[in-house]
Amino acid sequence: MKLYNDAKTYDNHSPSVVTIGTFDGVHIGHKKIIDRLIEAANRDNLESVILTFFPHPRMVLQKDTNIKLINTIDERIQILEKTGLDNLVIHPFTTEFSRLTAKEYVEQMLVDTLNIRHVIIGYDHRFGRNRNSNITDLASFGIQNNFTVEEISKQDIDDVAVSSTKIREALLEGDITKANKYLGYNFMLTGKIVKGKELGRKLEYPTANLYIKEEYKLIPKRGVYVVKSQINNKTYFGMMNIGNNPTVNGQHQTIETHFFDASFNLYEKKIQIEILKRIRDEKKFNSLEDLKTAMQEDEDFSREYINSMV
Numbered sequence: 001m002k003l004y005n006d007a008k009t010y011d012n013h014s015p016s017v018v019t020i021g022t023f024d025g026v027h028i029g030h031k032k033i034i035d036r037l038i039e040a041a042n043r044d045n046l047e048s049v050i051l052t053f054f055p056h057p058r059m060v061l062q063k064d065t066n067i068k069l070i071n072t073i074d075e076r077i078q079i080l081e082k083t084g085l086d087n088l089v090i091h092p093f094t095t096e097f098s099r100l101t102a103k104e105y106v107e108q109m110l111v112d113t114l115n116i117r118h119v120i121i122g123y124d125h126r127f128g129r130n131r132n133s134n135i136t137d138l139a140s141f142g143i144q145n146n147f148t149v150e151e152i153s154k155q156d157i158d159d160v161a162v163s164s165t166k167i168r169e170a171l172l173e174g175d176i177t178k179a180n181k182y183l184g185y186n187f188m189l190t191g192k193i194v195k196g197k198e199l200g201r202k203l204e205y206p207t208a209n210l211y212i213k214e215e216y217k218l219i220p221k222r223g224v225y226v227v228k229s230q231i232n233n234k235t236y237f238g239m240m241n242i243g244n245n246p247t248v249n250g251q252h253q254t255i256e257t258h259f260f261d262a263s264f265n266l267y268e269k270k271i272q273i274e275i276l277k278r279i280r281d282e283k284k285f286n287s288l289e290d291l292k293t294a295m296q297e298d299e300d301f302s303r304e305y306i307n308s309m310v
């Protein structure tokens with residue numbers, strides 16, 4: 001897959017089949033569309049292209065700083081990389097870009113830049129200044145500019161019964177099992193390990209504290225989870241707490257993982273943690289002893305769960 005961080009840098013002149021969207025989560029519904037895209041590319045000997053925008057239009061137009069996404073942009077690239085797609089174009093969504101009329105956008109972006117021959121698009125897709133053009137308009141532009149439009153019908157979308165919104169809701173409710181089922185892979189958190197209160201080692205459960213730089217990354221509901229990670233090319237399982245550490249009167253949210261059967265220095269290391277199963281809510285314990293007992297029970301639960309996976 002070739003990655004372009006701006007459509008201006010797209011230098012492939014071959015005719016293309018394109019799909020356009022945010023694809024947050026790259027879930028099983030998105031995968032169906034991507035499969036159709038790649039099939040069409042193979043059938044008609046075209047380049048497959050996904051055109052996506054970043055930041056999310058709502059972050060730019062409504063200055064919505066509360067928007068939370070299932071994937072960071074790097075995670076989205078990583079997941080799309082595995083699909084067999086030829087080209088991923090992540091175009092910067094700016095106010096200036098949002099002001100392009102539908103005609104300017106189609107001509108500059110789709111026709112001149114991407115050399116589009118075919119577009120596969122959701123029935124409710126809207127584009128151009130104020131989002132005032134729809135799929136019927138796109139079909140008219142197609143007649144003028146020599147490309148065809150293939151609609152993904154409401155029925156096709158309803159059949160999958162999956163949406164980024166439903167996955168976000170599941171994550172916020174702590175229903176990781178449902179989220180993972182809809183995603184078709186395990187929900188992940190990616191970040192860097194930073195120093196914490198150095199209390200974990202005293203509890204005999206050292207916990208690596210994950211710092212995620214992307215403020216827009218959706219963090220699942222507070223609580224304790226079974227997790228998995230690849231560290232130094234080896235798979236480690238562990239247990240993670242997302243919360244405020246009320247037992248020690250923590251002030252802000254932390255994401256802390258104790259990995260089983262492991263001893264390593266993870267400070268400053270970039271890691272990706274997959275969340276497998278929710279164990280329980282975070283609680284305020286009366287003493288560190290009680291917290292430690294709870295962590296031992298979490299460990300028992302996790303190990304049993306991990307053993308039952310194989």
Ligand SMILES: Cc1cc2nc3c(=O)[nH]c(=O)nc-3n(C[C@H](O)[C@H](O)[C@H](O)COP(=O)(O)O)c2cc1C
Pocket residue numbers: 195196197198199200201205206207208209224239240241244245246247248256257258281282283284285291294295298
């Ligand atoms: C599996 C697991 C479960 C935890 N559960 C709780 C909890 O229910 N309540 C709580 O206050 N802290 C909980 N913690 C966090 C601890 O409060 C403790 O602050 C942390 O592990 C040590 O922090 P440090 O890495 O900053 O030293 C949990 C941690 C882990 C790894």
Ligand SMILES: Nc1ncnc2c1ncn2[C@@H]1O[C@H](COP(=O)(O)OP(=O)(O)O)[C@@H](O)[C@H]1O
Pocket residue numbers: 193194195196197198199200201202205206207208209257258259260261262263264265266267
């Ligand atoms: N099995 C393990 N799981 C998680 N971290 C571990 C483990 N073994 C060693 N470590 C190291 O210990 C650190 C956590 O120790 P801890 O006492 O909880 O300190 P901190 O409060 O700085 O996180 C991790 O960042 C990591 O570098």
